[in-house]
Amino acid sequence: MIKIALAGNPNCGKTTLFNALTGSNQFVGNWPGVTVEKKEGKLKGHKDAVIMDLPGIYSLSPYTLEEVVARNYLINEKPDVILNIIDGTNIERNLYLSTQLMELGIPVIIAVNMMDIVKKSGDQIYIDRLSEKLGCEVVEISALKGEGIKEAADRAVWLAQQNKKTPAVHHFQSEVETILNRIEDKLGSQIPNEQKRFFAIKLLEKDDKIVTLMNVVPNVEDEIKEIEDMMDDDTESIITNERYLYISSIIDECCKKNSKGKLTVSDRIDHVVTNRFLALPIFALVMILVYVVSVTTVGGWATDWANDGVFGDGWHLFSIGTTDYENAVEEYDRAEQILVAFDEGEDVAQIMDEEENVTETVTLNDSVVSKANEIAEAGEPDPSEFGVWVPGIPGILESGLDALNCADWLKGLILDGIVAGVGAVLGFVPQMLVLFLFLAFLEACGYMARVAFIMDRIFRKFGLSGKSFIPMLIGTGCGVPGIMASRTIENDRDRKMTIMTTTFIPCSAKLPIIALISGALFHGAWWVAPSAYFVGIAAIICSGIMLKKTKMFAGDPAPFVMELPAYHMPTVSNVLRSMWERGWSFIKKAGTIILLSTIFVWFTSYFGWIDGQFRMLDAMELDHSILASIGNAIAWIFTPLGWGDWKSAVAAITGLVAKENVVGTFGILFGFSEVAENGTEIWTMLAASMTAAAAYSFLVFNLLCAPCFAAMGAIKREMNNAKWFWFAVGYQTVLAYAVALCVYQFATFFTTGAFGIGTMIALVITAGFLFLLCRPYKESQRLNVSSVMSSK
Structure with missing residues (x-):
């Protein structure tokens, strides 16, 4: 199996390229022993090739855990080839990592990304000349548009099959090279020849973590002192400066900037969205818009359908028959009001929005009451008689359980526990998917990187980076x-x-x-x-x-240093993939942690002691349940907060297991999808238990x-x-x-x-x-x- 390591700076388009090369053949987990995400996938079109997506890093220095993880993988696992993706719009900064990768003795192919943006801005990158200067193969791609990515992957596979090492062709000043050669000689045979330069540089930089990868650590204090005295600087700064001097020489020969000096589209946008005075109001408006659309409009409509339809009574397919059904329900409700008013001796004309002093009121009342009786005798309208009615999950399950003569406790567990609790949580999935869709778009287009830059100015004033x-x-x-x-x-x-x-x-x-x-x-x-x-x-x-x-x-x-990628329109597949990954993790939690929690909440709320006898309770006896006893014991703590009733207190505590449990607990305690005797929906019953404050x-x-x-x-x-x-x-x-x-x-x-x-x-x-x-x-x-x- 050919192992390809995908390496690059953050925001260089690495994730986009990885998704395009692997499609759905991805495996996501954590690196052994650490909590850094590990992504691996099979290369499309090459059954014998696997791509390892390394964390986004700026260098192979051990400043962050991501850099340590990436470096250890490259040194210990020794992949067959490194596919190094660099941002063509910020090539100088990206090549810093590239010079380090080529010192590892592993074949390297460099993919210059965002070439479409480079050309659009009028800049030029001479790929052949760049390849010659770097001593490795260089290709141009646009990961976002899918241009050149197949060729880059095929070339990486071919390079791996050749099994040829990529020697580091760059050299530092003669004084530095002399010291590095002396350190390489001290390494002996414990380090492969192709990796000696990398280890020598790290020892010269006083990298304390590189020694953990060596059996015998040579003493290089004399070499460090000699070079620091000679160049009047610390060795880490010396090596960094040498790298950038080399990179600058490459840029001068291989890249040509647009001499017109026109601002790019990203620059013009940044003049507005990162403006000292406009940045925060714009960010606030963006987040308000995101939450309004996600929670109260599009997401709210979808969630209402999920709660009232899928996890409620049901829904009319394509809303056909909904209007007729609502009119019939309204007519039935009015008939009920008329009959109640007539029984209590009230003037029916007032119920019908007629004037009080109409003539022949008794005759009018008689005819109205007679019609109201006919409507009432016909019974409450059945939604299945209007259009195509699709029953909700509770209705389908209840019919099936009744057909099987299911025991009352098992029926209560499934309907009042699992469906009510988990269903109450899953009913809000549409809102979350809409929110994740917006956040994925904002991240992919480059705006969220600007938000981090904006927030740094604010956070720094309050002691945060x-x-x-x-x-x-x-x-x-x-x-x-x-x-x-x-x-x-x-x-x-x-x-x-x-x-x-x-x-x-x-x-x-x-x-x-x-x-x-x-x-x-x-x-x-x-x-x-x-x-x-x-x-x-x-x-x-x-x-x-x-x-x-x-x-x-x-x-x-x-200090906070971050690359600001150029604005671009993200691909639909990447946005949808990000949305689904977040949404699916939420759904999985609902099927595990929340499921177990709702079963516990159901059991403790529907079982208790009455008259010294432990038994299953009905909905009117919840105040005698085990959960009520627990809730009443802690409810006083929350009385100063305005919600000292046991149901709210218990909901807040179950939220410590999983925050979604708050809604699931309310769904069980207030009888999800049930209707009270006065016709009030259960969430309105919840509202009646709390003031707005x-x-x-x-x-x-x-x-x-x-x-x-x-x-x-x-x-x-x-x-x-x-x-x-x-x-x-x-x-x-x-x-x-x-x-x-x-x-x-x-x-x-x-x-x-x-x-x-x-x-x-x-x-x-x-x-x-x-x-x-x-x-x-x-x-x-x-x-x-x-x-x-x-x-x-």
Whole structure:
């Protein structure tokens, strides 16, 4: 089997190329022993070739875990060929990695990507001349348009079959080369000849991790001291400078920039979207639009269909017959109202929206009542009699279970437990797919890279690096990979703070909670969903300010360097693939963790003790259940937050297992897809149990509190310290409780004028927040004092 390693810088189009070359023949997992994603796929058209998609890296230096993983794979596994993809619009920066790859003694083929953009801008890259200077084969491709990618893959396979090493043809200054030759001689036979140059350079750079790959480590201190004294610089800087001098000589001979000096389309767009004053408002508008479309319009319509149709009573195919059915239901409801009014002696004319003083009222009443009786006797309209009616999953399962004479407890488990709980969660999948579609598009077109750049300017003022935004961006899909993405942050303080705050950003699991609160308790108000996103950002910024003023996190944030790829229109297949990967991971969780959780919630809510007897309860006896006993024991904790009833308290606690459980628990406790005796849908029954202030408090608490068990496990692994783990979880929970309390108390005060102990506590908490936010940095004070003392 031919092994091809796909290597390149972040945002160079590597993932697009990998998807195009492998299609659906991909295998995604984690590298052994680490949580860096591992992608492998079979090359289309070559059954005997496998592509390993290495993490996006800037160099083979051991600054990040991704770089260590990529380097160890290349040295230990020794793939047959390296397909190095570089961004043609930023060729100088990308060639830095290429010079290192060619020192490994592995055949290398370089694919210059985005050549369509290069040509469109009027620039020129002389491929043949570049190949000659680099000493390896170079091809031009456009991964996005699929141009040249098959030729590049075929050439890589051919090169692997030749089994010829690619020697490094570049050379540094003679003084540096002399020192490197001496170090190579010290390596002896333990390192293959084709890799000696790479190991010699790493030893000269004082790379402490390269020694773990060697049996015997030679002493090169004399060589390091000699070259540092000679060139008056540290060896790492010397090697970096030598590489760029070599790359500059190549660029001068092989590339020709457009001399007209016209701004590219990307430059013109960036003048607007990264503008100091317009960047944030534009970002806010984009996210508001994304959430409005995902939650309240297109996504909302699809979710209504899923909840009311697929996991509800059913739906009319292509909506044929829906209007007639709704008219029949309206007529039936009016007939019921007329009969009730007539029985109570009211004037039927008022029910019919007639004037009060019409003539022959009794005759009118008689005819109206007679017609109402006919409608009522005919019974409530059956939707299956209108158009083509497709029954929902609960109806189909109930009919099947009744036909099998299924036991009541098993029927309750399936319908009231599994279908009600898991169905309540899966009903929100359409909204999440629409959201993931938008986020995938924004990432693929290059805008999200600009957002990281924009947020760096803001985050840096509050003690965080722009690198912290990348994990938070990934965390919008799931908090677990978002937390793991913090490994790219070199500074330990910044990394710990990012781990603690990443889960404040709403992930896909929290979207059903947002949609539920927005739809059931705020009547689909457009502002609820976007506000949840900005509550998360506000929590991150405020946390950054407060934590940076403590001894644990004091210090300047790490510098942030990131390539901004040119804007481009992503392919439909890549966007859909990204959307589906995120959506499928959510669906799988619903089929495992949430399934088990809903079974537990169903059992504890439908079984309990009544009159000293343990038995199965009906829907009217839930207050005597095991779950009710647990809920009542902890409900008092949440009373200051406005939702001290046992059902809400239990829902919040089950959310610690998986955030989707919040909706699933409500679905079970309020009887998903059931209708109350007064004709009120169950989500309206939920709304009746909370005020608007309590509902938003409930939302804020679940957004900010400790994440699900899986994310907490990721925090524990990344912190690698029990004290730090409990500090992180405790901080998140306390912050969530304090903010939710303030939201409820102040909202209640402003809407009702009620002022009590809770309001006073909220004022004290707010004052504490303001003090922590506004107090000066102690380090700055010490610095100022020392400056004054020295001046005196």
